[in-house]
Amino acid sequence: MKYFFIIPIALLMSACRQGAPAVDAAGEVSDKGPAQNMVKLSEAKMKNAGIVIGKSERKEIDGLLKLTGSIDVPPQNMVSISVPLGGYLRSTGLLAGMHVVKGESIAIMEDQQYIQLQQDYLTAKARLLLAEQEYNRQSALNQTKASSDKVLQQAQAELTTQKILVKALAEKLRLTDIDPDRLNESNLSRSIRISSPIDGFVSKVNVNIGKYVNPSDVLFEIVNPDDIHLALSVFEKDLDKLSIGQKLIAYTNNDPQRQYPCEIILIGKDFSKDRNVEVHCHFLRYDKRLIPGLFMNAEVRVKSNQVDALPSDAIVAYQGKQYVFIAREKNVFDMVEVKTGDTQDGYTAVTGGNELGTQAVVVKGAYTLLMELKNRGSEEE
Numbered sequence: 204m205k206y207f208f209i210i211p212i213a214l215l216m217s218a219c220r221q222g223a224p225a226v227d228a229a230g231e232v233s234d235k236g237p238a239q240n241m242v243k244l245s246e247a248k249m250k251n252a253g254i255v256i257g258k259s260e261r262k263e264i265d266g267l268l269k270l271t272g273s274i275d276v277p278p279q280n281m282v283s284i285s286v287p288l289g290g291y292l293r294s295t296g297l298l299a300g301m302h303v304v305k306g307e308s309i310a311i312m313e314d315q316q317y318i319q320l321q322q323d324y325l326t327a328k329a330r331l332l333l334a335e336q337e338y339n340r341q342s343a344l345n346q347t348k349a350s351s352d353k354v355l356q357q358a359q360a361e362l363t364t365q366k367i368l369v370k371a372l373a374e375k376l377r378l379t380d381i382d383p384d385r386l387n388e389s390n391l392s393r394s395i396r397i398s399s400p401i402d403g404f405v406s407k408v409n410v411n412i413g414k415y416v417n418p419s420d421v422l423f424e425i426v427n428p429d430d431i432h433l434a435l436s437v438f439e440k441d442l443d444k445l446s447i448g449q450k451l452i453a454y455t456n457n458d459p460q461r462q463y464p465c466e467i468i469l470i471g472k473d474f475s476k477d478r479n480v481e482v483h484c485h486f487l488r489y490d491k492r493l494i495p496g497l498f499m500n501a502e503v504r505v506k507s508n509q510v511d512a513l514p515s516d517a518i519v520a521y522q523g524k525q526y527v528f529i530a531r532e533k534n535v536f537d538m539v540e541v542k543t544g545d546t547q548d549g550y551t552a553v554t555g556g557n558e559l560g561t562q563a564v565v566v567k568g569a570y571t572l573l574m575e576l577k578n579r580g581s582e583e584e
């Protein structure tokens with residue numbers, strides 16, 4: 204014979220309210236019900252878990268300002284090389300990325316105008332010597348009244364004209380890297396040498412052998428990376444958080460673990476169309492992997508007001524949210540959601556609706572409590 208018992212619905216509901224927290228279909232603790240986030244440990248588990256109770260503290264935790272920018276080079280460290288008189292490129296061994304030193308020959312140029320310039324200089328120099336001799340002769344004749352003042356003045360004007368011409372042609376020769384003091388009728392050359400004006404690396408090669416280049420054409424670009432800096436773009440609202448001498452950390456997208464310490468050396472005074480200001484930073488140590496144009500991220504610690512903070516170990520992440528455990532009574536803990544802020548020196552800023560400053564919070568062993576809560580939910584499922 205089978206017996207059937209009728210249990211009042213009200214009694215079942217009462218049993219559910221007094222029992223364990225609800226568990227969802229995935230075996231996770233549900234966030235419905237008044238005690239779903241409560242966990243109680245036995246004395247043995249309390250001892251093994253190493254639970255430590257504490258309270259939140261008022262601390263000054265620096266905020267973290269994240270910026271983006273790229274590596275830049277000051278104008279004096281980037282050189283565009285051209286030939287003032289133009290000409291044909293006869294030879295060069297440069298390739299992009301090669302290192303050159305100041306004064307090193309980097310190319311040989313040829314053109315008939317180089318020969319003509321040298322010829323004009325030597326001819327003007329010879330005429331200058333003749334003009335000096337004529338002036339001296341006329342000066343002596345004028346003293347004895349054997350020559351008129353007009354003739355002497357003409358000789359003086361011719362001498363001055365030749366001096367000007369020789370000086371001008373000498374400066375033109377120096378533009379082509381030809382020393383006029385060493386030039387004579389036996390060492391004229393149809394080619395000139397181009398030298399590197401700085402130490403650095405070749406960033407661009409714009410010509411090939413045999414090509415004719417005009418005075419305005421750029422043959423090569425050389426960069427000296429010793430004084431590269433990071434140019435960051437800062438929004439107007441964040442500008443007052445930065446100052447000269449402030450330290451920051453920069454890193455690339457490809458290798459964020461490799462960090463480069465920097466120092467702010469200049470804050471721009473003009474706003475862009477997007478209301479951004481350019482802030483220049485100096486790398487505290489040089490790395491050859493840092494090349495001009497490289498995109499970088501930066502993080503700056505900025506001062507903030509005092510906030511409620513807990514040791515970072517007191518905060519656990521669960522289902523995309525942040526929680527702490529508050530001690531309600533002996534060996535009973537309540538998991539409460541909090542909002543977290545910046546972290547510094549092992550402390551994290553927190554805010555919550557339960558006024559954490561007056562609550563006893565688990566500052567060590569919170570993860571053990573979370574596991575206990577999840578395991579209990581799985582068992583009750």
